[in-house]
């Protein structure tokens with residue numbers, strides 16, 4: 001792994017929280033039937049996001065939104081010409097996705113390959129009524145026609161830059177950093 005240098009802090013803990021509150025309100029605004037809503041977090045940092053959004057919606061609307069988990073790992077195929085390929089390695093969704101209004105959640109949207117793998121896995125489980133995507137950071141550089149309906153912040157980046165999201169539940173600290181690869 002190449003070394004990195006911190007360039008800027010993009011979000012503090014309180015900014016992350018305010019953004020998630022806004023996103024919870026946006027999801028509610030665009031949801032017709034709350035009983036059909038279901039959140040699926042992409043491991044690792046999509047999971048705390050899905051759990052926190054479900055908690056905020058329970059506080060606001062007194063409705064418990066079911067939360068599932070998709071684990072997508074990078075699978076390196078030596079014959080591949082496009083680099084490592086994201087594949088689903090573990091799924092914990094203990095509710096039926098049939099007819100559900102699913103919101104997939106992840107911390108960073110970049111090429112879109114992780115979300116494509118998540119959609120493939122989701123449709124193997126059943127046919128949801130609708131699938132939307134919520135991300136904390138959209139950094140651009142898409143390689144597939146995938147867009148998020150709910151975006152915490154759009155951050156234009158160069159390909160040498162990396163977005164690092166840190167969440168208390170995983171990293172024991174809470175912030176979003178812009179870092180740069182150094183040779």
Ligand SMILES: O=P(O)(O)OC[C@H]1O[C@H](OP(=O)(O)OP(=O)(O)O)[C@H](O)[C@@H]1O
Pocket residue numbers: 042043044045074086106107108109110111112113114115
């Ligand atoms: O749009 P893409 O190009 O697919 O990139 C986005 C994915 O990359 C990151 O995961 P990463 O593979 O770094 O795993 P991690 O979340 O476990 O650190 C991030 O959490 C997204 O899941």
Ligand SMILES: O=c1cc[nH]c(=O)[nH]1
Pocket residue numbers: 108110139161162163164165
């Ligand atoms: O910058 C990036 C790109 C993909 N995934 C991340 O977490 N950060």
